[in-house]
Amino acid sequence: xxQALTDRQADSANQLKLRDPTADAERIVQSLEAGLSLLxxxxxxxxxxxxxxxxxxxxxxxxxxxxxxxEETQGAIEVYQVVESAWAAREFGYPVAQDEWxxxxxxxxxxxxxxxxxxxxxxxxxxxxxxxxxxRKAFMNQLLRVLPESxxxxxxxxxxxxxxxxxxxxxxxxxxxxxxxxRNQQIAWLPAIDGCHRCHGAVYVNxxxxxxxxxxxxxxxxxxxxx
Numbered sequence: 001x002x003q004a005l006t007d008r009q010a011d012s013a014n015q016l017k018l019r020d021p022t023a024d025a026e027r028i029v030q031s032l033e034a035g036l037s038l039l040x041x042x043x044x045x046x047x048x049x050x051x052x053x054x055x056x057x058x059x060x061x062x063x064x065x066x067x068x069x070x071e072e073t074q075g076a077i078e079v080y081q082v083v084e085s086a087w088a089a090r091e092f093g094y095p096v097a098q099d100e101w102x103x104x105x106x107x108x109x110x111x112x113x114x115x116x117x118x119x120x121x122x123x124x125x126x127x128x129x130x131x132x133x134x135x136r137k138a139f140m141n142q143l144l145r146v147l148p149e150s151x152x153x154x155x156x157x158x159x160x161x162x163x164x165x166x167x168x169x170x171x172x173x174x175x176x177x178x179x180x181x182x183r184n185q186q187i188a189w190l191p192a193i194d195g196c197h198r199c200h201g202a203v204y205v206n207x208x209x210x211x212x213x214x215x216x217x218x219x220x221x222x223x224x225x226x227x
Contacts, residue, residue, distance in 0.1 A: 034207030035168030047150035088166035154223040192225035
């Protein structure tokens with residue numbers, strides 16, 4: 001990850017360095033950005049394009065505006081990612097996440113000005129009061145409202161997705177032991193993960209993915225595999 005940071009990323013890195021002088025702030029920011037950006041794009045593809053390809057289009061689910069639907073859906077995914085990453089960072093014991101600082105910091109990094117809209121404030125507050133499973137269900141219900149066809153995606157996807165955020169968070173903080181533990185849990189839920197002849201279920205660095213199975217967020221074929 002050698003690309004120059006944007007102004008917002010550089011500001012976030014400076015804030016993180018002030019919060020934890022020992023942190024490799026620029027690397028953490030770049031890694032989080034790469035990992036979470038990939039997950040937004042891939043998760044949207046799984047619940048929209050993969051569903052249309054594998055299950056077919058249904059006129060009942062046709063959006064009035066493809067662009068607006070994409071924007072609303074990806075916005076909902078981003079908010080959920082912020083909360084799940086903050087939860088993971090706190091659970092994994094990272095010093096910067098001992099209170100609400102990390103959530104607010106990541107929300108500013110990922111959401112920018114949208115962080116301060118009334119709807120985003122409401123969504124973040126609502127998620128924070130819920131258990132992980134209740135958060136997951138609330139998130140999927142939110143997706144059903146903005147992208148009804150998401151309900152036709154494989155059920156295991158909704159279980160795996162939060163853990164992909166947890167794994168990306170662990171990698172950003174250089175916690176390979178925790179990342180490997182999360183991947184092992186994912187394999188327990190979807191044994192086909194380590195059956196890919198290309199990646200064998202290996203943990204990729206944030207921002208990289210397997211061209212065969214889709215790891216770190218698997219394609220419809222792999223999500224429905226019984227092998």
